[in-house]
Amino acid sequence: MNNSAIDNLSVNAIRVLSADAIQKANSGHPGLPLGAAPMAYELWTKHMNHNPKDPEWKNRDRFILSGGHGSMLLYSLLHLFGYGNLSAKDLSEFRQLNSLTPGHPEYRHTVGVEATTGPLGAGMGMAVGMAIAESHLAAVFNKDGYDVVDHYTYVLGGDGCMMEGISSEAFSLAGTLKLGKLIVFYDSNNISIEGSTDIAFTENVQKRFEAFGFQTIDVADGNDLEAIGKAIEEAKADQTRPSLITVHTQIGYGCPAKQGKASAHGEPLGVENVAALRENLKWPLEESFAVPEEVYANYAQYAAKGADKEEEWNKLFEEYSAKYPDMRKLWDEYYGDNAELDKLFASDEYWARGEKPEATRGISGRVLNEIKKVMPNLIGGSADLAPSNKTNMAGMGDYSAQDRSGCNMHFGVREIAMAAIGNGMMLHGGLRAFVATFFVFSDYVKPMARLSAIMGVPLTFVLSHDSIGVGEDGPTHEPIEQLAMLRSLPNFNVFRPCDAIETEAAWYAAIKSDRTPTALVLSRQNLAPMPGSSRDALKGGYVIDDSAKEVPDVILMASGSEVELAVEAKKLLAGDGIDARVVSMPCMDIFETQSDEYKESVLPKACRKRVAVEALSDFGWGRYVGLDGAYVTMKGFGASGPAKQLFEYFGFTAENVANVAKSL
Missing domain, CATH: 3.40.50.970 (Thiamin diphosphate (ThDP)-binding fold, Pyr/PP domains)
Structure with missing residues (x-):
């Protein structure tokens, strides 16, 4: 023939x-x-x-x-x-x-x-x-x-x-x-x-x-x-x-x-x-x-x-490895385990506690740069928002037609393509990628984030400006339902940290993940360091400020910027003889993977009086709030004004949280 x-x-x-x-x-x-x-x-x-x-x-x-x-x-x-x-x-x-x-x-x-x-x-x-x-x-x-x-x-x-x-x-x-x-x-x-x-x-x-x-x-x-x-x-x-x-x-x-x-x-x-x-x-x-x-x-x-083509390449690679042993070592770091990264994550220096109020987007940027020092194959960038997302990696160069070695990507204002490109970089192999934009624009990112989850590609999504704390930009830029949207994705971890320790935990979980993508949902405004925050954030949810009672009178549950509100509300409740427990819930997805015993230790069934506090939609909190609980959450799309005024206007004050708890 x-x-x-x-x-x-x-x-x-x-x-x-x-x-x-x-x-x-x-x-x-x-x-x-x-x-x-x-x-x-x-x-x-x-x-x-x-x-x-x-x-x-x-x-x-x-x-x-x-x-x-x-x-x-x-x-x-x-x-x-x-x-x-x-x-x-x-x-x-x-x-x-x-x-x-x-x-x-x-x-x-x-x-x-x-x-x-x-x-x-x-x-x-x-x-x-x-x-x-x-x-x-x-x-x-x-x-x-x-x-x-x-x-x-x-x-x-x-x-x-x-x-x-x-x-x-x-x-x-x-x-x-x-x-x-x-x-x-x-x-x-x-x-x-x-x-x-x-x-x-x-x-x-x-x-x-x-x-x-x-x-x-x-x-x-x-x-x-x-x-x-x-x-x-x-x-x-x-x-x-x-x-x-x-x-x-x-x-x-x-x-x-x-x-x-x-x-x-x-x-x-x-x-x-x-x-x-x-x-x-x-x-x-x-x-x-x-x-x-x-x-x-x-x-x-x-x-x-x-x-035959692969055999030719194998011989070339053997010669290359012999001639450039340092490059072969680097290759193995790109395509295998990274001992230096493991050392960083095990060090007390990595788990630094914040000393002053700071936006979690800023903390995230600092953590990202620490990780990059020991993770050469980390690559990523933002949809034209790196200065706001704090995702620029200092001294690592910009990837371009003129310089392919740069590690900072400039995706332009192209959120959906950015997420697909991030998936592609990860699918290729050898690289660990992240992408970034404002949290409200996760609406544009979501279809490709869904594919990340389906494929088991652990792409990291850095999503800053996480609530009505965006302030003056108003409802078009204030995310409300987006947290519920991402939390609803199977095989997708959503972290909304309250301070430095929890932000470090979020990055740790994202980088160590093998088959699950992670979203880091970060604040624009400064958040105070929480004395009770700990590496237990890696469990998704934990007691950050406990009650003196085995079964508390009420449980206040929050994430991100609202954890501080819950802690302040606990102090007000104490003045009325109500002993509250505060639970920080930075990642519901990971909390759900914990044992029944652990979940019971954090949220005992015997305590039915529970309040969820989050400056976003209440959708998804029902499984923890139950039939007898209450919500301090958003019901609409926000408004334009200074962030501090918006939080007060929509009821995100310690006094209102305490009053809602007392009403139970």
């Missing part, structure tokens, strides 16, 4: 496997796999360095399917290449409970999947993060011809990804940063769920990308492997700009009744149409999920070439 014939048969294997799996599941999206199979095949076989036998090879090229609904394209490739022994049976269980082939690709679930993609455009943002990580690590580690970090990031998406605002945010930054090893495939088929894209999307995408600073390349025929290959090589040849390769395809290609129609996008082809697809493609086998042996052999030869 000549090269052209085996290539054609191998492309059609992707199409037929995809159609079979979607039909058996009676659910899925056949349009993208059928149309994009040629570009995916050309890339994966002849241009992309990857080794199915070692999916974690550090210098592999990355591929992200941003149009995650077309997941069968990716699963078919992974099966044909032999990733993780993904079998034909696994393909036949597409979209079934506990299968290795879920509806959208899931990181850590299916071997070879680089990122969880589902929300359109998210993969585009994460790809930018991966390309940033590659360029930063290359600047740190590559020496005198030893390019131990040298790979490309490829991402594939369609019209929907291009419509979503996150892609424009992310690619605007990618162009500014001149990420020459980022290559974007645009599967342009002019079809979306509702019909022709002309009903809502008529812009010239290539002109937009030119404005971003991309090289733009157009492939007129999505079935022309030679033209696609030339486009990839042209993209790789320009290392000064990221590249957009627009590939014009027909959605549902090969299925006579569906090709080029919106109905091909998101529903099975139908039994008769799958048969017609086979006939039209001249597929030689009738049995579902059956692939000719010569196709498997073809993919195997490319897989072997990938293994």
Whole structure:
């Protein structure tokens, strides 16, 4: 069989496997796999360095399917290449409970999947993060011809990804940063769920990308492997700009009744149409999920070439390690355990108690800079708010097109892309990333924070200006419901510290976390050091000022700036003969993981008189307040005025907290 014939048969294997799996599941999206199979095949076989036998090879090229609904394209490739022994049976269980082939690709679930993609455009943002990580690590580690970090990031998406605002945010930054090893495939088929894209999307995408600073390349025929290959090589040849390769395809290609129609996008082809697809493609086998042996052999030869590429790299890395032992030691710190960081976290110096009132955002900035001294792979920045978020790392340089070694990122006013890029940097490996903005703008961050939690990527979110304490900026900038929103996320820790000790605990928990992202919710205004604060903050909730009684008369519960209010209210209550316990609750999420015995020791069931004090929404406090308790929380969206006046106006005074407690 000549090269052209085996290539054609191998492309059609992707199409037929995809159609079979979607039909058996009676659910899925056949349009993208059928149309994009040629570009995916050309890339994966002849241009992309990857080794199915070692999916974690550090210098592999990355591929992200941003149009995650077309997941069968990716699963078919992974099966044909032999990733993780993904079998034909696994393909036949597409979209079934506990299968290795879920509806959208899931990181850590299916071997070879680089990122969880589902929300359109998210993969585009994460790809930018991966390309940033590659360029930063290359600047740190590559020496005198030893390019131990040298790979490309490829991402594939369609019209929907291009419509979503996150892609424009992310690619605007990618162009500014001149990420020459980022290559974007645009599967342009002019079809979306509702019909022709002309009903809502008529812009010239290539002109937009030119404005971003991309090289733009157009492939007129999505079935022309030679033209696609030339486009990839042209993209790789320009290392000064990221590249957009627009590939014009027909959605549902090969299925006579569906090709080029919106109905091909998101529903099975139908039994008769799958048969017609086979006939039209001249597929030689009738049995579902059956692939000719010569196709498997073809993919195997490319897989072997990938293994050879890794072996070449392994030899290069051995030579590099011998010639630059200090760099090898640093490499191991980036990719493994950091003994110096462990020493810092174990030291009394780290757990310094504040001596004067200070905003937790300021304390956080100081802690961040202490951590950076012993954690060289820490990288991150803010959405144009570093001076306010206190997230600049002194003396660490700014990452830019001119200086890839800088550790301070400038994301610009692009919150959703920033969070996706942070995920991408973490997914790449070797780096520990954080992102930052005002807490109220976590509304923009949340969709990508949700993906962090789903993927088990421990990205750190620094979110300052945490309450009505923002003051004069008014309701648009005063977060109310955002704390409840983030607390509602599974596998996501939300810390709202009250002072230095608790802020140190928050950073400790964030950096030590292996599979859980963390939000640090920080004050703008100064907060007094709390005499009772301790490392027990690492338990999420603890007694910060106790009652003399085994079962207190009332329990006052608070976080952040309101802990001081609760402590002052306890003193007022004592004057009326009421013995209160004050519980600081910096992280409900971690408190919920403690033993029942510990939780009972902090919040004894025998005490039903409880008051939650927090200058945000009361949503989420109910499980601790109970039916007999009360709240001193926000009911509206705040107001514009000096912070001190706002706290008094909305009832956040020790006197009001004490009166609410007495009313119980």
